[in-house]
Amino acid sequence: MPPHNSDARPRVITLGTAGGPRWWSGQTAGQRAGIATAIVVGDSTYLVDAGHGVGRQLSLAGLPVGSLRGIFVTHLHSDHTIDLASLAT
Numbered sequence: 001m002p003p004h005n006s007d008a009r010p011r012v013i014t015l016g017t018a019g020g021p022r023w024w025s026g027q028t029a030g031q032r033a034g035i036a037t038a039i040v041v042g043d044s045t046y047l048v049d050a051g052h053g054v055g056r057q058l059s060l061a062g063l064p065v066g067s068l069r070g071i072f073v074t075h076l077h078s079d080h081t082i083d084l085a086s087l088a089t
Helices: 054-060
Strands: 011-016 036-041 044-048 068-072
Touching (some): 011 054, 044 054
Parallel strands (some): 044 068
C-alpha cells in the first residue's frame, strides 16, 4: 500500500482516450491507449473503464494496482472492458 496521502481533493487522470478497434492508419496510428480514467482521492484510486493497456497506463501515472478501490464500467463494449481481467490481483 502506498504511503498515506492526506490530500482528499479528487484528481482526474485520463489514462487513455482511444476507442474502438485499432485499424487506423497514418503517422499517429495506435499511439493512444484504450479508454480509461482514474479518479484519485487520497491514497485511493477509482477506475472508470478498462480499455487496452490500462495496467501500463496506471503504472506510467504512478498509480499502483493495489490502490484500486473500485472499477466502474460505463458500458460493455470491448473497448471499455478489454483489459478488465488483467487488473485482477
